[in-house]
Amino acid sequence: MSLQPNPIPDPNSIPNEEVEKLKSNRMWVDSLLRIIKSKTSIIGLCIIVILLLTAIFAPLIATHSITDQNIVNRYQPPSAEHFLGTDELGRDIFSRIVFGTRISIQIGVIAVGISLIIGVTLGCVAGFFGRWIDLIIMRFIDIMMAFPSILLAIALVAVLGGSLTNAMIAVGIVGIPQFARIVRSAVLSVKETEYVEAARAIGARNGRILMQHVLPNCLAPIIVQTTLGVGTAILDAAGLSFLGLGAQAPAPEWGAMLSDGRAALQNAPWVVGFPGIAIFLVVLGFNLFGDGLRDALDPRLKK
Amino acid sequence: MEETDSSLLKVSNLHTHFFSKSSVVKAVDGVTFDIKPGETLGIVGESGSGKSITAMSILGLIPSPPGKIVNGEIIYKGEDLLQKSSKQMRQIRGKEIAMVFQDPMTSLNPVFTVEKQMIETILAHEPVSKKAAKTRALELLELVGIPDAKKRLKNYPHEFSGGMRQRVMIAMALSCNPSLLIADEPTTALDVTIQAQILELFKKMQQQLNMSIIMITHDLGVVSEVCDRVMVMYAGKPVEFTETKKLFDNGKHPYTLGLMNSIPKITPEKQKLEAIDGVPPDLRSLPKGCSFAPRCKHVMESCLAIDPALTKVDDNHLVRCLLYEESKEEKVVTP
Amino acid sequence: MSTLLEVKNLKKHFPLKSKHMFSKDKPVLKAVDGISFSVQAGETLGLVGESGCGKSTAGRSILKLLEPTEGEIYFKGEDITSFRGEKIRKLRKEMQIIFQDPYASLNPRKTIEKIITEPMKIFNIPKEERNSKLERLLDVVGLNSHHKHRYPHEFSGGQRQRIGIARSLALDPELVICDEPVSALDVSIQAQVINLMEDLQEEFNLTYVFIAHDLSVVHHISDRVAVMYLGELVEIAEVNELYSSPKHPYTQALLSAVPETNTQQEKQRIILTGDLPSPANPPKGCKFHTRCPYAEAICRTKEPKLKQVSSDGQMAACHFVKEVVEN
Amino acid sequence: MLKYIIRRLFMLIPVLIGVSILTFSLIHLIPGDPARSMLGDKASEAQLENLRVELGLNDPYIIQYGRFVGNILQGDLGESIQSKEDITIEMASKLPATVELTIFAMILAMSVGIFAGVIAAVKQYSWFDNLSMTGALFGVSLPIFWLGLMMIWLFSVTLNILPPSGRISSGIELHTITNFYLLDSILTGNWTAFKDVFQHLLMPGVALGTIPMAIIARMTRSSMLEVMNQDYIRTADAKGLKKHLIVFQHALKNAFLPVLTVIGLQFGLLLGGAVLTETIFSWPGVGRYVYLAVMGRDYPIVQSTILIIATIFVLVNLLTDLLYKYFDPRIRYD
Amino acid sequence: ACSDDANSDDSDDTTDQATEDTEGTEDDTEDTDSTDDSSGGKTLIFGRGADSIQLDPSKVTDGESIYVTNQIYDTLVRYEEENTEVKPALASEWETSDNGLVWTFQLRDDVTFHDGNPFTAEDVVFNFERWATSGEFIYYGYMFGATEDNLSGIIENVEATGDYEVQFTLTEPNAPFLQTLAMPPFGIASPEAVEEHGEDYFKNPVGTGAFVFDEWVPDDSITVTKNDDYFGEVAKVDEVIFRTIPDNGARFMELQAGSIDFMMGLNPQDIQTAEDDENLQIVRRPSMNVGYMAMNTSKEGPMSEQLVRQAINLAIDKDALVSLYEGIGKAAKNPIPPSLWGFNDDIEDYGYDTEEAKALLAESGYADGFDITLYTFANPRPYMPQPKFAAQAIQEMLKEVNINVEIVENDWDTHLTVTENGEHDMAFLGWTGDNGDPDNFLYVLLDKDNAKVGSAGNIAFYKDDEVHDLLKAAQTEMDQDKRTEYYMEAQELIHEDAPWFPIAHTTPPIAASQKVLNYLPHPTGSEPFNLIELDE
């Protein structure tokens, strides 16, 4: 029987400042790793990356000018010259779709930016300060939520006038309640946690508590909603353009292209088909990635 | 473990592992014990030591995937439960072996009345009419001491307090007169005064119904109150297995001793607590040798290399420690 | 010894949702309903009671994390009840809290370093000082200073609790309210933390209000113990006094209910019947009468006062204290 | 319970007032001249002005709003500027068309969605799970206007098996009672009409129902997975209950609650999606009605339609809320 | 945009009628072998893009309403089946005084309204009085020059000079008067019905026409049934259903599927498909319209320069542009269609010559080009089936000569408002003739009288005194040869000044099932269906 004190070094105590420093970003790295491990979110990420690259290098990828017309050659089926055929004015659909990525990204960023900034602010304020502020904000959100979103967007665009910018603004406004509610409920639950109470106990002021303790812990749902929101925004804006309330000619916006191609549905289905597929793929990309993010960031799955 | 024949349940060399892409959690890693009819067996250990998984393995309730019983035998009334089909297991569950879970707040289905939840168990196993099942449910509620049982049957779980729910759970477990009741930390979530009530109820039930009970707990106090024999678990393995009295009077394993010393005692003279250093090991990467070695006060060179076997040191007293292997009489299990 | 903290008739009522908008009677949940006690500098006052009896609420009200409904709180002789805003923030330096849940009480997005130094940052302590203090705190709570860049989820429960303790000590408080600091920990870890807290008390000359429901832990760490039942104090006494000769029937029942590892002696059990009543709708008279084995008519109508029941300061709130003692 | 319902209805009032104010002010910001829409391009300025006075378009907004609300409370939705048709009467035929379509789409979405979600959850990681969840993901990413067009292209143009537009073929006589054609054809026992109506419903119904279906399937699955991990399911297992009982009774009833909320919210999506779907499939419903009215700036129609749709949506959500409470015994009514 | 597709070609500038009477080719082949399983009678189903607005023709200007009222009402005189020559209808003969101010009509005595009342001269007086006493009747005011102060316009008096004789007294001679009376808005309604229904008359039309109004399901269908007592040729089908199917493509598919018999508003893209389909036929409506791009000549800047306008005429490849019409359009060089008398065929169009265009631009000081707006509209019109595509095509073509075009798309109503206000630099618009008179094109669209900001028909704001004098002279001249001469000269001046880029005259296609026989579309855009037969 040996009774010496425990000679086994604590495995946690191997001193290595460097390693520890590296580890400090582990939280995000962990999440990232989890995302990368999921096949579907990787597919989503790939689609998004392809989208971004396409947008950046559009002039290099496109085989034709997006406005060059060749009326004689309108409604050409896909061929080696025109990968995805030509549209009603003989323009190259492939090139137009390629350039359309820029518009989609613009829509995603601006529309979601609007929802994000306003929604997060409203949600934070409502959730954190509660009482009558909460009451007023939430009643307002309730009223907005009472309108089916597409309908509200249509009404807004009708007011603002049909243009891509206005469609983005409308889609952005329509997305506000979602963000506000998600953020509010996240804030409400974080607000009740012991670490927020601990922050109060060490004398932190409201501003500090909100910015340092509450908001950072609400980031996960915000990030997820942002990603998914981009998909929804692109879809909604395409719907508006389809109805003639969004992007205007000759902008190669996919919804508008699809709408313009409708007349030829019987003879040249590709004019409708490909822009639709483009919308679908991009939205799918954001949904896949958003789903992956949700799984990766979900605290319940963290264990 | 000589009197195998008289055992109601005999678990030997049970290994239940959880598989994920990158690692294997050896939640239960060589558990061996038996229980006799009418006996109360305690299983103690810290959180994560594999107590619940052992119980779930017996009932065949390991979620699969990711869990899998990779080795071992569970002989109940002479038959190996691991060989049973899932249909056969359903017939055993609730009827032969019943279970009471730790958290009475979440273990009852919130959307059904207590009555429905009770009679469905009876109807699932006994060929009786609904009416008879209702009568039985009423009897059982009265048996476990729920006042105004008739009215309470119509209530939903949320209308009961924690202690009352645990009584309902026990009543439900008893509904088909099981031969074995597994209670997984049945009092952990309860207040002391309520815990005392429930423990009292257990004792009463056992006397009245003469069933065997496996009482899972991390509270040595509970063990000493109700158990005949105890198995102490650490990191998925039993480290000591003996009669309750022997354990408290003459505990052998350093972990058992450490555990007992780290509990503050209500005695007039206060002593400094003797804590066990370190933390329980990560079940995904167990240290080589004895799992307890890194925290053990008596650790030896060899402890880091050799995983000791469960060794009989005395009548009905098994210990898994190299300190006692020198004086070994008989190796029971080689993991 | 001087009185560090004195609480007089502290009440905290939570408003409940009224039946309908215009109803006159606003129902309240009386989480803490008039408790009084004092704590001497350097001592540990244990606060025990069953779940929901108002222990945490009392602790938080004292710290003014919750606004007390009624009563006074004196800290170092000063009435802090009416303190607001900046004044409360100043108080934080001297009164701190350790929470029960080691998982929920640390912000998962901050490194250990940030968590522990945050209080000092708030009180504008210069950086060098912060850093040296951090090293020291990590050292005293038994953490390796290399861990400071890690996030809470990389630690075990016991280690997290140590981090929480380090944070509460960062401002050199005099009073620490410990809200069940070991309840969530495994027995073997629990002992480590209790030992640590005892050492710290000695080293920093701390005063503890130690909230727990585990009677043996309270017994181990406290100098005096107060027992709560449904928002009220039913008994308060020096620790050995209370454990050896409890005067209130509730205290007696509570003590007898603790399962003991001591197999030698069979002890006399008092099994209470029934459940804890809801604090939203407490019984009239003595709140304990519904479960009390000795209850008589008077208990149902008259509320007993906390009164001295023995020469060495033991106090209990029971109409029959004398008779109880005789039994 | 009744009291609770009344109280909840009471609480709708501020929301509805807000909705009406918002609707009213939104529509009044729309540029363009309703008087011109009505009189056409050959009207003189004086004629236009006359009409503006007649319609009260020159009054202060507050007065116009008061009149708007006052009329609506009397069940008078006003008159279309263009067709002069009484909007209340037009609603009587258009609303049932939309409601029929939405309910059809919702039933489709719910039956397929819930079923797929439950099976996917029970057989997590199986091929069915993978397939249905991939499908569901595709579903939420599909532009429904595109899906609609592609279906028309496939089923109407190429295969010629489903009608591309409308509610019923011209030649089919149907005696309408409720204006829900499917119901009417059943009530009158007119099976030719039933088949025809059903065929007409199919494509728009699928187009409209796809997204809710996908969302419901995903929601059901994750809700089921969560419930299946609950202690009480373990209890049910430990009691030796049959698998189907556990899944379809114990689990589904609990898992259904969050799904129910989603279903309520999906109605908004359906009502909004109806604008696109009805436009594509020439469905004579409210969605197309409001869209055309927006394009033609027919103020009264846009106002009252949006208000009605919003009110329906609010009521549907109230209904799901009430159902929620009804299904969940934990919630009390005080 | 999509609104364009949702609304088909509702030719709302269109009017007119071409009913039928006289010789009774009465083949009463009223077989019951119709395709429809309904009443057993023959049902003709007509598909169109939008619902009628009102069924009181005097109050509406939209083509969708006129299609239907054309079946229900008769006018005093009507057009020939395929041109705008006038022939008898309710009036069997007529004469005019030498000064052209008094017109006397002899009415038929065998006509009854659908409500059973006999038709008399008093009924004509009633209708004209109704129109002349309120501002509501837009076409009346428009055609007869009524104003706020003078609601009756040039018609001084309408008098029943006998049971079946009615006399009109005008304040000034009006060359197209008879032509105008043939327009569908002047269909005679039953006075009793008008009085009985009051405000709601538009939902309960009663006329004398070949079909009797039956049922109106808003936005869905309107049904009219055969008038067996019709004084003219009794309809060959028992019932006509006007079905509203907003989307052109969907409507065509319905036709392909056989659930409608014929339709207007065909996507040009579908013409070929229809021609290839052995069950379908394409019937082309004779052309009496023009689609054009007006250049705002009164706006400061390039558009006020004649050279620039000519350059734009040269810079656009009209043939390519017209090929977008998929064969339903013919390139236009004049403001009036070639089918109209007075068309100047000697004028040579500018042709496509970008070099020349660049030279002209350089000459006018715009060698580097300029930025400019092109206003267009969302909804397709008969004379411009795909304005959006045309606008984009022009935008691209003008880029060649450094003219940077910004397209501004509005919906139809807004487009009219903003162009009448002169907000545009260039704008698309078109015109369908109302009564077959060149005046109805040239004076309305290009005279300085009609260039008033806010209510301009002349959205080029072209103000040329010489042209004005010519058009004015032609208006009051009753001699057709002289008038022709004036119009020829005016066209030359206009060509030179180039206020427009004339685009095309279209022959709007009507797709019909092969079963539909004897269908003669009228140039004015609508016609009665009583001659149509349904085969099989």
Ligand SMILES: Nc1ncnc2c1ncn2[C@@H]1O[C@H](COP(=O)(O)OP(=O)(O)OP(=O)(O)O)[C@@H](O)[C@H]1O
């Ligand atoms: N589904 C699972 N997948 C992976 N690991 C699991 C799973 N279920 C349990 N485990 C692991 O198995 C080990 C033993 O778990 P078990 O529940 O038996 O512990 P316990 O002794 O009952 O603890 P407690 O006192 O906390 O209930 C734990 O480390 C746990 O993390």
Ligand SMILES: Nc1ncnc2c1ncn2[C@@H]1O[C@H](COP(=O)(O)OP(=O)(O)OP(=O)(O)O)[C@@H](O)[C@H]1O
């Ligand atoms: N913010 C609050 N609003 C309403 N009621 C509250 C609130 N906080 C606590 N309560 C109620 O007050 C009572 C006392 O709660 P408290 O947390 O103080 O009890 P405790 O003694 O700490 O119990 P535990 O041992 O469970 O921590 C409980 O019934 C609780 O439900």
Ligand SMILES: [Mg+2]
């Ligand atoms: Mg367990």
Ligand SMILES: [Mg+2]
């Ligand atoms: Mg507490």
